[in-house]
Amino acid sequence: MTNSRTYFVSFLMSVSLLLNPVASQAAAANARPFPIVETTIDQIHAAYKAGRLTAHQLVQAYLDRINAYDKGGPNINSIITLNPNALADADKLDAAFRASGPVGPLHGIPVLVKDEIDVAALPTTMGSTIFRDYRPTKDAFVVDRLRKAGAIIIGKTTLSEFAIGDTYGSMFGVTRNPYGLDRTAGGSSGGSGAALAANFATLALGEETLASIRRPGGWNDLVTMRPTSGLVSRSGMWDGYPTDFAAMGPMARNVRDLAQLLDVMVAYDPEDPQTALGDGQKQGSYTRYLRADGLKGARIGILREPFGFMSEPGSDDFKKVDAVFEKNIAELKAAGATIVDPIVIPDLLPLLAKRAADTTASDEALRLYLGRNPNSPFKGRQDIANSPLVEQAFPANKRTLWTAPFQPTDPAKFGEYLKARARLMTNLMKVMSDNRLDAIVHKTVEHQPTKIEDGIKPPFVSQKGIPSINTFLVFVSTMTVPSGFTSDRLPVGITFLGRPYSEPVLLRLAYAYEQATHHRKPPDTTPELNR
Numbered sequence: 249m250t251n252s253r254t255y256f257v258s259f260l261m262s263v264s265l266l267l268n269p270v271a272s273q274a275a276a277a278n279a280r281p282f283p284i285v286e287t288t289i290d291q292i293h294a295a296y297k298a299g300r301l302t303a304h305q306l307v308q309a310y311l312d313r314i315n316a317y318d319k320g321g322p323n324i325n326s327i328i329t330l331n332p333n334a335l336a337d338a339d340k341l342d343a344a345f346r347a348s349g350p351v352g353p354l355h356g357i358p359v360l361v362k363d364e365i366d367v368a369a370l371p372t373t374m375g376s377t378i379f380r381d382y383r384p385t386k387d388a389f390v391v392d393r394l395r396k397a398g399a400i401i402i403g404k405t406t407l408s409e410f411a412i413g414d415t416y417g418s419m420f421g422v423t424r425n426p427y428g429l430d431r432t433a434g435g436s437s438g439g440s441g442a443a444l445a446a447n448f449a450t451l452a453l454g455e456e457t458l459a460s461i462r463r464p465g466g467w468n469d470l471v472t473m474r475p476t477s478g479l480v481s482r483s484g485m486w487d488g489y490p491t492d493f494a495a496m497g498p499m500a501r502n503v504r505d506l507a508q509l510l511d512v513m514v515a516y517d518p519e520d521p522q523t524a525l526g527d528g529q530k531q532g533s534y535t536r537y538l539r540a541d542g543l544k545g546a547r548i549g550i551l552r553e554p555f556g557f558m559s560e561p562g563s564d565d566f567k568k569v570d571a572v573f574e575k576n577i578a579e580l581k582a583a584g585a586t587i588v589d590p591i592v593i594p595d596l597l598p599l600l601a602k603r604a605a606d607t608t609a610s611d612e613a614l615r616l617y618l619g620r621n622p623n624s625p626f627k628g629r630q631d632i633a634n635s636p637l638v639e640q641a642f643p644a645n646k647r648t649l650w651t652a653p654f655q656p657t658d659p660a661k662f663g664e665y666l667k668a669r670a671r672l673m674t675n676l677m678k679v680m681s682d683n684r685l686d687a688i689v690h691k692t693v694e695h696q697p698t699k700i701e702d703g704i705k706p707p708f709v710s711q712k713g714i715p716s717i718n719t720f721l722v723f724v725s726t727m728t729v730p731s732g733f734t735s736d737r738l739p740v741g742i743t744f745l746g747r748p749y750s751e752p753v754l755l756r757l758a759y760a761y762e763q764a765t766h767h768r769k770p771p772d773t774t775p776e777l778n779r
Contacts, residue, residue, distance in 0.1 A: 388484025
């Protein structure tokens with residue numbers, strides 16, 4: 249009798265679905281797993297609203313991908329630490345959503361954090377065994393804002409040890425580029441880049457002192473931005489105030505997601521006085537600047553002069569990237585831009601050669617960073633240098649960072665750099681004004697991703713081909729967007745370089761280029777899982 253009744257109920261439901269196509273489609277949609285690969289913030293939020301997805305399900309799906317592809321399969325090796333409370337955090341957000349709707353603009357959005365940015369209760373390792381047990385007691389300012397906006401911190405990503413160079417470190421080994429497993433993911437935010445490219449989270453945080461956000465962006469087919477210094481706080485991040493070179497920045501797979509992440513990141517933070525410079529620069533949501541026709545009538549200057557670190561313009565590798573760049577220029581023009589080609593920045597190379605480090609400020613920044621944590625076993629540089637684990641630094645050339653005697657800032661050299669910085673800024677702004685440019689476009693990196701084997705043994709080839717004009721100048725905005733693949737099937741990007749605090753302009757241009765070209769493609773090594 250029970251079997252007959254069950255059959256009859258099932259029959260009636262089937263007839264109802266046949267007679268009601270809308271209900272039938274809804275039932276079919278609910279039966280299918282939510283597609284994780286390349287999903288966006290808007291798609292996730294729509295699925296939450298429709299009852300098709302929960303934050304718990306989304307986090308679990310990303311964890312499944314990390315287990316399958318980061319620790320198994322191609323062994324991308326981009327995650328150092330997973331947040332053991334990620335699913336519990338998701339459950340709380342699901343309960344809040346059922347009770348009163350989303351808690352903020354990033355409700356239920358999983359984010360990965362570069363492991364030099366503090367997440368309370370999770371280790372901040374700097375990619376080094378020296379810091380494997382270092383646990384901050386409070387979130388970085390930006391991480392706190394992300395949590396309040398409803399984001400879920402799913403884990404911490406690999407980076408070059410102490411955030412210098414390609415993504416190799418004694419804490420984890422090497423991170424592989426999902427588009428070429430024998431290649432580096434770039435650095436120092438290579439873990440965030442590789443993980444985001446492989447769809448291990450929706451968004452990621454990176455940090456850049458030389459080219460550490462843009463290079464992983466270009467080499468992992470991502471959209472990334474280094475905001476103008478002062479727009480985003482660095483408190484709770486290694487190498488923050490009082491330095492002005494380093495900046496935290498957003499990383500995403502598409503421009504709209506990046507704009508939504510940037511919306512939450514930007515705010516004045518008294519703990520990072522440099523953010524007073526950016527206070528008031530943001531006017532409403534950055535998403536309001538996104539227009540598919542944003543390149544129409546824009547004037548774009550093309551910077552062709554090779555100026556990347558250790559670039560080899562005569563090499564086949566350089567020429568492969570150059571061939572894609574030629575197509576990119578044509579794409580910009582086809583999208584409606586007026587191209588000024590080439591533009592020449594006077595004295596670009598000799599001025600860039602004046603770069604100098606401010607080691608004294610960096611040393612003070614380290615003390616301030618460590619001082620945020622009352623439980624820190626380290627108080628300053630010498631405590632790190634005294635660690636017996638220093639000898640494990642990887643690659644071997646990293647060991648001298650701590651074993652060599654500390655050299656304070658050379659006032660003469662740093663003074664020459666500051667003069668060069670001011671002159672180059674003037675030269676750049678004059679070129680933009682004389683040509684009425686909205687932005688300058690150059691190759692994100694002038695070479696393809698280098699091979700891992702070349703980076704972990706002498707002469708330790710790292711950072712090859714990276715233009716770093718933006719971090720030399722500090723107070724300009726820049727962002728990278730996918731621009732295609734070389735003949736070796738390796739991703740490249742183009743960089744939009746703008747005036748100070750011109751993030752709205754760059755977002756408009758980059759979004760229009762993205763919508764006109766759709767160059768972003770997920771890697772073959774990490775396909776959708778069968779669920």
